[in-house]
Amino acid sequence: MNDSAAVNKEKLMERTASGKVMLACRDLTRIYHEGPQDVVVLDGLSLEVRAGERVAVVGSSGSGKTTLLNLLGGLDRPTRGEVCISGESLLDLGEAALGKFRNRHIGFVYQFHHLLAEFTALENAALPLIVRGLRKKAAEARARELLVKVGIEHRADHKPGELSGGERQRVAIARALVTDPSLVLMDEPTGNLDQSTAASILALMDELARTTECAFVVVTHDTSLAAHQDRVMKLDGGRLTEQL
Numbered sequence: 343m344n345d346s347a348a349v350n351k352e353k354l355m356e357r358t359a360s361g362k363v364m365l366a367c368r369d370l371t372r373i374y375h376e377g378p379q380d381v382v383v384l385d386g387l388s389l390e391v392r393a394g395e396r397v398a399v400v401g402s403s404g405s406g407k408t409t410l411l412n413l414l415g416g417l418d419r420p421t422r423g424e425v426c427i428s429g430e431s432l433l434d435l436g437e438a439a440l441g442k443f444r445n446r447h448i449g450f451v452y453q454f455h456h457l458l459a460e461f462t463a464l465e466n467a468a469l470p471l472i473v474r475g476l477r478k479k480a481a482e483a484r485a486r487e488l489l490v491k492v493g494i495e496h497r498a499d500h501k502p503g504e505l506s507g508g509e510r511q512r513v514a515i516a517r518a519l520v521t522d523p524s525l526v527l528m529d530e531p532t533g534n535l536d537q538s539t540a541a542s543i544l545a546l547m548d549e550l551a552r553t554t555e556c557a558f559v560v561v562t563h564d565t566s567l568a569a570h571q572d573r574v575m576k577l578d579g580g581r582l583t584e585q586l
């Protein structure tokens with residue numbers, strides 16, 4: 343790392359350690375080398391998200407939204423650039439430390455929920471707390487509260503295979519929120535939900551942003567979901583621009 347990159351990283355770590363800025367990334371670049379041609383998906387992108395702020399990321403199919411979420415959550419590493427969350431540079435962390443960091447600070451809602459088929463909805467929602475070392479009873483009590491909030495408590499004892507797409511989505515949202523994360527990354531969180539369930543998820547996000555200062559980065563094609571966030575950023579040509 344050259345001197346100016348090191349200074350840049352120190353600054354980002356300081357900014358996100360203050361508690362006001364939850365997430366900061368600079369010069370984020372991701373080039374895929376897998377095919378016959380290099381594909382530059384993100385090209386020097388920067389973003390800051392404050393505590394309690396909700397940011398929508400929109401963009402055409404293939405513009406790199408999922409790639410961006412994966413980098414912000416430390417599920418993938420950038421070709422170049424920095425991602426800092428809560429005073430920590432994700433690129434400094436090895437796999438085990440990164441896993442711990444994610445469990446402590448970040449909630450994920452993926453497009454394909456990744457629920458464990460052999461576990462019930464309640465057990466799935468409680469899993470991040472079990473991983474953190476909480477006893478089953480305490481973890482499940484907290485998970486049940488979240489299932490109530492997302493309106494799926496009546497299916498607590500059902501396994502994912504016995505749930506509809508929208509019901510699985512809600513379990514995934516409960517699982518993402520169960521650890522009281524400081525940052526939640528969502529990929530099309532309301533994609534499978536009817537209007538009234540989607541509205542209740544939006545209300546829950548509002549409540550959390552207000553009461554816990556949790557920050558959200560929400561990737562979506564849903565214009566009403568995007569309009570509901572504090573800021574809408576469009577991903578195009580590998581960079582973000584604010585939509586006014």
Ligand SMILES: Nc1ncnc2c1ncn2[C@@H]1O[C@H](COP(=O)(O)OP(=O)(O)OP(=O)(O)O)[C@@H](O)[C@H]1O
Nearest residue numbers: 374376377381383402403404405406407408409410
């Ligand atoms: N592992 C990979 N190897 C090579 N190219 C990839 C890889 N993953 C993604 N891409 C390419 O990167 C680009 C961005 O993909 P990404 O999934 O981030 O887009 P997206 O905006 O989330 O799309 P969608 O809205 O359709 O989900 C696409 O052109 C895709 O083909």
